[in-house]
Structures are given as C-alpha cells and as structure tokens.
Amino acid sequence: EVHLVESGGGLIQPGRSLRLSCAASGFAFDEYAMHWVRQVPGKGPEWVAGISWNTYSIGYADSVRGRITISRDNAKNSLFLQMNRLTSEDSALYYCAKGGGTAVAYSYFDSWGQGTLVTVSS
C-alpha cells in the first residue's frame, strides 16, 4: 500500500525559509513522478511543483517559481520542497502526491499524503 508522510510544516515568519519533506513507502519511488499540491482550508487544491522520476523534468506554478525548489532523493524514497521568501499567500496545507507515471505532465495524482500545514505569519 502506498504511504506518503509529509513533515516540516509549522508557523514561520514572512520572508523566512522552510523545507518540507515527504517520506514514501509501498511502491517503487524511483519509477514515478512526484508532486506537491497545496490547499488553503475551504479552497480548492493548487498544484505547486512536480518532478519526474529521474529529476530531468521539473515544473513549478507561476506563483512560486523562483522561490521554491522541488527535489527528490530516490535512494531514500524522499521528496522535498525548499520554500524561500515565504509570504502569507503561501499559508496552506501542503500535500505530497504520487504521479501516475514517470512524467510531470499528462498524468494524475493517484495517492496523497495527509498534508503538513504551513502558516506564514508574524
């Protein structure tokens, strides 16, 4: 069974940095693209970033490009999201999601973690 566990969220001041992690198990992590999707409570999901199985293809939402870096460690079955220059607009529940294939695009999110909450506030 696929299991995704996010960590690293919390209360952070505007302008600071935060690194989220996602520990994956129950599937061949190095064979699938992985994504971060965030959701403000009461609002719809927003795709943040995705990374292909071999890291050759990476994509970002316009709202985070230049401030956020997605990465993965296939040897450790782990996905990461480095977030810099955080603003209140980044406050949300951040989900780690498994892609349906190797590529970032043309796919779907077939498994999700339970999310880690990021609150950006002074």
Next chain:
Amino acid sequence: DIQMTQSPSSLSAFVGDRVSITCRASQNIDHYLNWYHQKPGQAPKLLIYGASTLQRGVPSKFSGSVSGTDFTLTIINLQPEDSATYYCEQTFSTPQTFGQGTKLEI
C-alpha cells in the same frame, strides 16, 4: 495557464439519484482531465483519469465523458457517502490546474 470552469458550484440530490458535474477547459486539453473527490478532513481521492478511465478500486457508479473541451463526471445511485466536494484537474500542460469544485450534498 489553462482555466478550468466547473459547474455547478454546489448541488443537492437524494439517495438513488443521478447527477452530473461539468468542467470546461479554456483550450484543448485532449483527454488529460482527472476527477477527484474530497471529504472534510481528508486528502483528495482520484476517481477518474484520462477523462474516462476509472481508477482502480473506485466503484463503477462513477463515470467520465468528454465532448471537445467539455468534460462530465456522472454519478449514479447516489448514496450518503458520496457527499463530498468534487474537483476536475487538467494535466495537459504545466501548470496543472483544478476547477473551482462542486460541493455535492446528498
């Protein structure tokens, strides 16, 4: 970015009813359209991908169809557990974008 216009925003139905939810893409997305539902306090769950392919383990009461840039999710024989917010999502181009959601009450 590709915009996904989802309708209706909310829907009330009765046990045993059939309902349809529609998403219209702002441009061609081929068949790269997925449907999810989300219950309070839970992560979204994939129901249908590729416009009409049922995700493994999802009951066949859910079905998807496409006509041009209009995509439809149909649910038959509604049960109380189908109460949720339903989202469409396009993955034809980056950034992947979601519809605004449809809250379904049974």
